[in-house]
Amino acid sequence: xxxxxxxxxxxxxxxxxxxxxxxxxxxxxxxxxxxxxxxxxxxxxxxxxxxxxxxxxxxxxxxxxxxxxxxxxxxxxxxxxxxxxxxxxxxxxxxxxxxxxxxxx
Numbered sequence: 375x376x377x378x379x380x381x382x383x384x385x386x387x388x389x390x391x392x393x394x395x396x397x398x399x400x401x402x403x404x405x406x407x408x409x410x411x412x413x414x415x416x417x418x419x420x421x422x423x424x425x426x427x428x429x430x431x432x433x434x435x436x437x438x439x440x441x442x443x444x445x446x447x448x449x450x451x452x453x454x455x456x457x458x459x460x461x462x463x464x465x466x467x468x469x470x471x472x473x474x475x476x477x478x479x
Contacts (some may be wrong), residue, residue, distance in 0.1 A: 410451055420458040427452045 375383070377399070385395040406424055409416050416424040431447040455463070 413449075418456070420456050422456045423454050425452045425454070426450070453470055 381392055381399055384399065385389075385392045388395065402447050406416050410424060410426050411425050413426050415426075418424075429448050429450050432445050434443050434445045435441070436443055
């Protein structure tokens with residue numbers, strides 16, 4: 375799903391115009407990006423958490439020449455799915471976990 379398809383889906387579910395939905399989605403993504411740039415986490419309960427992680431500098435290798443090169447340290451965005459999202463994506467696994475928890479009691 376790309377951004378245009380996401381806007382269409384949100385607009386349909388919210389019974390809103392596509393133009394208004396596009397503005398709100400852009401504002402949401404901008405707010406998340408600004409928080410990550412500041413080094414803050416963005417936690418959406420039931421969906422997941424966006425966070426910033428530091429990747430250390432390292433030595434890499436050019437696959438064409440085999441020559442070593444230095445890769446600089448950098449900050450990267452991470453996303454960890456929340457429990458509700460994980461359960462929705464893996465319903466069979468959730469049922470197995472529920473059975474295992476029930477047996478322990």
